[in-house]
Amino acid sequence: MTVGVRSTPETVEHQTAPSFFNRVLETLDTRKRVLIVGDSPLASDLIRVLVSKRRHRYDVIGVLSKDTFRVGQTVVGRPVVGTLDHLFETVERYRISVIAICLADRRGTLPLDALLDFKSMGIEVIDGHQLYESECGRLSIDELKPSALIFSSGFRRRPITLALKRLEDLIGATMGLVLLSPLMLLVSLLIKLDSHGPILYKQTRIGYRGAPYILWKFRSMYHNAEGETAQWASLGDSRVTRVGRWLRLLRIDELPQLVNVLKGEMSLVGPRPERPSFVQELRKKIPYYDLRHTIRPGLTGWAQICFNYAASVEDSHIKLQYDLYYVKHLSLWFDLIILLKTVRVVLMGEGAR
Secondary structure, three states: OOOOOOOOHHHHHHHHHHHHHHHHHHHHOOOEEEEEEOOOHHHHHHHHHHHHOOOOOEEEEEEEEOOHHHOOOEEOOEEEEEEHHHHHHHHHHHOOOEEEEOOOOOOOOOOHHHHHHHHHOOOEEEEHHHHHHHHHOOOOOOOOOHHHHHOOOOOOOOHHHHHHHHHHHHHHHHHHHHHOHHHHHHHHHHHHHHOOOOOEEEEEEEOHHHOEEEEEEEOOEOOOOOOOOOOOOOOOOOOEOHHHHHHHHOOHHHOOHHHHHHOOOOEEEOOOOOOHHHHHHHHHHOOOHHHHHHOOOEEEOHHHHHOOOOOOHHHHHHHHHHHHHHHHOOOHHHHHHHHHHHHHHHHHOOOOO
16 A cells, blocks of 8 residues: 655645745846747847847847758747747747848748737747848848848938038048147157158048048058058058057048048048049949948048958958947937047047057
């Protein structure tokens, strides 16, 4: 005869306490539980961004794939928990609050009826590109369809905004040249004493609407250091003079470009201009590269304060993502934020080469 063990209140409490506290912790967890629909490169990039965010506003639960054989595998450390056919049960099981669509090809594969039901239930359904953009301040361009840019709510060019931006440039450049003239005279003297060659250095750059213009800088390299072939700047570049190293660290070598701003060839804020040879190379390898030429190049920009100095095609690829984010969201308020952040970057000496 088997003798049953009678449950005591202590036993019941011991059995239910863990699940009770788990529910409490889940209630206190304010992170949004994200399900990634699709296993494209965009999905991988988005997972990296969401996982690396310091605030950890999102908890990436897993990925749904179109292919059955991917189930059980991982995408950037997150499990493939099922296929698109498992969307409804996956959302229910894991109590998903955000569904991020990262399918490379959505034609005939996107479960529209289920997504509409989830949307009506208060679950956030968002395009993966949009979530990527809002979380890291740049556009994911590799799989971005032209239609996504065409029908985007951004890229507005209100005449009043452009007029005020030009007024901002004129006032800022004039004040900068007046207030910084003593410093610029001192820099000119130091350059002349440090090494042989002219004080100012000029280069042809590509500007607004792809038109070339002459950009002016304080010379920070030895005279004729580059020769006839354009070269990417590198960390600890041996071509840089002693004075030039400090000029680059503090970004003082860029000050003569205030004259370019006054002439209307540049703006205080915008994408940094590139040399013609680099532009020819980059526009072949990076999608949507010429969109950065739809506004005037800048003395400083969103890419300059968010990313290090570009020294390769790969770096330029990332910087273009920041540039296009700025082009899309252009505003005077955004310019002010960038100018204030530029002061911090200059004082910290970040990204200089």
